[in-house]
Amino acid sequence: MAKLLIVIPAYNEEASIVPVVEDLIEHYPQYDYVIVNDGSRDHTAALCRQHDFHMIDLPVNLGLAGAFQTGLRYAAENGYDCALQFDADGQHLPRYIAPMLELLEGGADIVIGSRFVTVKKPKSLRMAGSYLISWAIRLTTGKAICDPTSGMRMFNRKMLEEFASNLNYAPEPDTISYLIKNGAVVKELQVQMGERTAGTSYLNFARSVEYMIKMGLSILLIQWFRKRDTLTPYTERSL
16 A cells, blocks of 8 residues: 555644544554644644644744645655645545545546535535636646545645645645646545534635636636746755
8 A cells, every 4th residue: 555644734723633633543543644733823733742743843834835845845755655635624534535545546646535526516606716717727728627626635656746846836726737737647536525623714705716716817827837847856856
């Protein structure tokens, strides 16, 4: 079985981080994990230390992209074959890790835990942005991605090295679109998402609209000007 690291970015998740990680430790001990505390201002870091969780403690808030990249760099430097982006708020369910890993080992570069492979995406104002991003990805790559905004994503060794090494590789739909356009094999697995167990998402309505517009424009326009370094092995870049 591939050596997998579960990367858990966490910012102000004191109310949910303990049960999320304890569930992984108790029921999924075959997988390693690391929490990337992204400069939390609450007791997230203190609780992780109290429970002796594996944690990388960032002194300042870097945002999701910086925290996730930190986790993937850790995975690349410590010999992991693949890595999973996993939320600290309880929405991602670990029972889907094994089937996602099976798809990855079957030839996928990236596997997305999708809510809408066999379940129809609701036609609502909240989902309008998801429809827009899916349309933009299909227009520019020819690939249909049913749930482009899902944050439950698994990456093989080749992908985690790219994310660990390139500054403009945020774990967002525009980067997934860019990688598809450059030959990455992306597969989706139907999953259910749990409800956030505590706290509130930073994505209110206004931020959600801004995010969807930004992603749409990036996929349609900016991606054509991105550059990709795949020729230099990660170990050489790290020297």
